Amino acid sequence: MRPEHFSIPAGGNAVGASCWTVPGAVATVLLHPATAVTQGFYASFAGYLARSGFNVVTYDYRGTGRSRPRSLRGFRVTMSAWIDEDVALVTRWAEARFPGLPLLAVGHSVGGHAIGLSPETAKLRAAVLVASHAGATHTVRGVAERWRVRFVLRVLAPLLCGVFGYMPGRRIGLGEDLPRGVMLQWAGWTALPRYFFDDPAVDAARRMARVTAPLLVLGFDDDPWANPQAVDMLASHLVNAPVHRNTVRPREAGVPAIGHMGFFRRRCEAVLWKEVAAWLLLHAQQAHPAHASR
Incomplete structure (x- = not known):
C-alpha cells in the first residue's frame, strides 16, 4: 500500500504530508514526529497501521523534510509554533478529509509534547506517547551522555546557529538540520x-491538565533520554487523562535494543507494533465521554 503525498498550505509556507487511505477504515491516526526526524522514518510503522485498518497521516514540521524551504537562513519558526500551529493544521486537515471517523494520534518524543499541549487533542479519541519526556538535561542517564548533550545544546547549538543561521545537524551527524528558532x-x-x-x-x-483522552505512555528502559524520571516529569502533569504507563525492556519485545528511536524500526513489529495497534483499535471503538455530545 502506497501513500498519497501532498502539501497543506501554511500561510506563506507549506507542510509536506503523506496519507495512507484505507477503504472502510476504523479511524484515522495522526503521527507527530520527533525533533530532527522526518516522516520517512515512520513510513514502515504507518504502513503497518494502514494494514491494520487505519487511515494514517504523517508529516514534517515546518523547516524540516518536505516542509523545508529552499534556505533555512532567516526562516522563522519555533518549537512552540510546531506544537501550536503545525499540529493544528494537520489535525484539521485530517478531520476534514475523513469526517465522522475517530481521530487518534501517535507522538514520538516532541510529538508527545504536542499531544499534551495542543488544544486539538480535544478532538482525539485516544493517543500514544512514544519515548516522550521532559527533556531537562539533568535527567539524562549516564554522566558521559549527559555532558555530551549539554555541550551540544548549550555550547555547540548557539555557536552553529550564530554562524550558519540555522542548526546544521546533518553536517555533524545529529539528524536533520533545524531552524534557528x-x-x-x-x-x-x-x-x-x-x-x-x-x-x-x-x-x-x-494545558496538559486539559487533556482527558486515554493515553498510552511508552518508555524503554534502555533509553538514556526518555528514562522513567524524565517520562514521569512529563506524564505527571496529565492529571485528568486516563494514563497507562508501560516501560518496556527490549528482551520483553524480543529485540536486542530499542532506545529512543528503535520503536519505529521493523524489528518491533511482532510485539510492540501489534500491541499498540490493538490498543488504538480498542479505543477507536469506544466512545470517549469528551466526544459523546459531538
Whole structure:
C-alpha cells in the first residue's frame, strides 16, 4: 500500500504530508514526529497501521523534510509554533478529509509534547506517547551522555546557529538540520530544571491538565533520554487523562535494543507494533465521554 503525498498550505509556507487511505477504515491516526526526524522514518510503522485498518497521516514540521524551504537562513519558526500551529493544521486537515471517523494520534518524543499541549487533542479519541519526556538535561542517564548533550545544546547549538543561521545537524551527524528558532528554544528548555514547565510562556501544566483522552505512555528502559524520571516529569502533569504507563525492556519485545528511536524500526513489529495497534483499535471503538455530545 502506497501513500498519497501532498502539501497543506501554511500561510506563506507549506507542510509536506503523506496519507495512507484505507477503504472502510476504523479511524484515522495522526503521527507527530520527533525533533530532527522526518516522516520517512515512520513510513514502515504507518504502513503497518494502514494494514491494520487505519487511515494514517504523517508529516514534517515546518523547516524540516518536505516542509523545508529552499534556505533555512532567516526562516522563522519555533518549537512552540510546531506544537501550536503545525499540529493544528494537520489535525484539521485530517478531520476534514475523513469526517465522522475517530481521530487518534501517535507522538514520538516532541510529538508527545504536542499531544499534551495542543488544544486539538480535544478532538482525539485516544493517543500514544512514544519515548516522550521532559527533556531537562539533568535527567539524562549516564554522566558521559549527559555532558555530551549539554555541550551540544548549550555550547555547540548557539555557536552553529550564530554562524550558519540555522542548526546544521546533518553536517555533524545529529539528524536533520533545524531552524534557528526551533533549536534555540529547545536548547533553552533543556537547561531549565523542569523543562518547558518552567517557561511561563508555554503554560504547559495548565494545558496538559486539559487533556482527558486515554493515553498510552511508552518508555524503554534502555533509553538514556526518555528514562522513567524524565517520562514521569512529563506524564505527571496529565492529571485528568486516563494514563497507562508501560516501560518496556527490549528482551520483553524480543529485540536486542530499542532506545529512543528503535520503536519505529521493523524489528518491533511482532510485539510492540501489534500491541499498540490493538490498543488504538480498542479505543477507536469506544466512545470517549469528551466526544459523546459531538
